[in-house]
Amino acid sequence: MHRLQRVLDRLVDRVDTPMPIVLVDVMQRNIDRMQAFATQHDLDLRPHVKTHKCVEVGRRQVDAGAVGITAGNVGEAEVFAGAGFDDIFLAYPVWPSGTKGTRIRNLAQTARMRVGVDNVAAIDALADAMGDEPDRLQVVVEIDCGARRSGAPPEAAGDLARAARSRGLVPAGVYTYPGQGSAGPGSREPAAQDQEAALSAAVRSLAGVGVTPEVVSAGSTPTVAFSTRSPITEIRPGEYVFCDLDNTRLGACDEDQIALFVAATVVSDWVPDQVILDVGTKAMGREGNPEKGYGGIAGSKAVLAKLNEYHGFMAVPAGESCPHVGTVVPVVPNHVCPVVASFEELLVTDTDGTLLERWPVAARGLLS
DSSP states (O other): OOHHHHHHHHHGGGOOSSEEEEEHHHHHHHHHHHHHHHHHTTOEEOOBTTTTOOHHHHHHHHHHTOOOEEESSHHHHHHHHHTTOOEEEEOSOOOOOTTHHHHHHHHHHHSEEEEEEOSHHHHHHHHHHTTTOGGGEEEEEEBOSSSOSSOBOGGGHHHHHHHHHHTTOEEEEEEOOOGGGGSOTTSHHHHHHHHHHHHHHHHHHHHTTTOOOSEEEEOOTTTGGGOOSTTOOEEOOOGGGTOOHHHHHHTSSOGGGOOEEEEEEEEEOOSTTEEEESOOHHHHTTOOBTTTBSSEETTSSOEEEEEOSSOEEEEOOTTSOOOOTTOEEEEEOSSHHHHHTTOSEEEEEOTTSOOOEEEEOTTTTOOO
């Protein structure tokens, strides 16, 4: 029997499905492993909390040695600042519209705040929002390293840092996201090489305007193993804390490092070689495709072949028996982040099934 199924069998009478279950001992090993990796390579670790959105998990990461946290939006930063986290990087080229400018200014009063920028208009808007105290806010220039998402060309980093400095903001350095490292098993190292080259070019651009970067920040979980060379000073992985099937397929984690799964119940079995689980897009997100499925069943070759909002179509492979109605099975996400964001709390246990706690997903639903 698969280890996740054994855990689930011990909890089955105490779990209302669907429910995300975290194996805290596996999670803690993931946290300690990544911190040891960062320490070994003389890097600061600043984990991205968008993966877990949970204060209790973030505290464990900082207690293990992380220098601070990375947030994806102002709301996430506010939740963690309110819980006492005082070193926060908002790694997003935020536009301070509506109340965001005031909220960022308030955050900068109580925490060391760094905010991503990739254009002069946002720099001016952030400086305006900071009023007569622009030097309370550090900005980190986002550059593109081939993911073709947000981020300025590396050669523009100096001009943007100079623009920030002219408005009284503090240019702290540069960061990037090598998203192309998730394209397939062979893409991780080339993406990290693209990242290193782009960050090196950005650092030269900063030097051209007299800025010595305090931080040169790299991501992500798929590429972090190859993100150790100068000029990188900081890494921002997120998914490593729980791991998932996508990272397993990429070779970025092992199956025994998966620390989160979703307990789901078989609710219907009328169609041959198929059963319906009580997990759909509301629980699992839409990460996947018909070829690889939308989540896997631990200990089986079965996958979720299709999802409706509340229905998961589990295709049962030839040679495997169909679980009967009422059976509770462990579903492993392709991508863990949207799954966590679907629930208000995490059920926390260990591989012995002895511990049972509930941790709020405190930053759930905060998108601005």
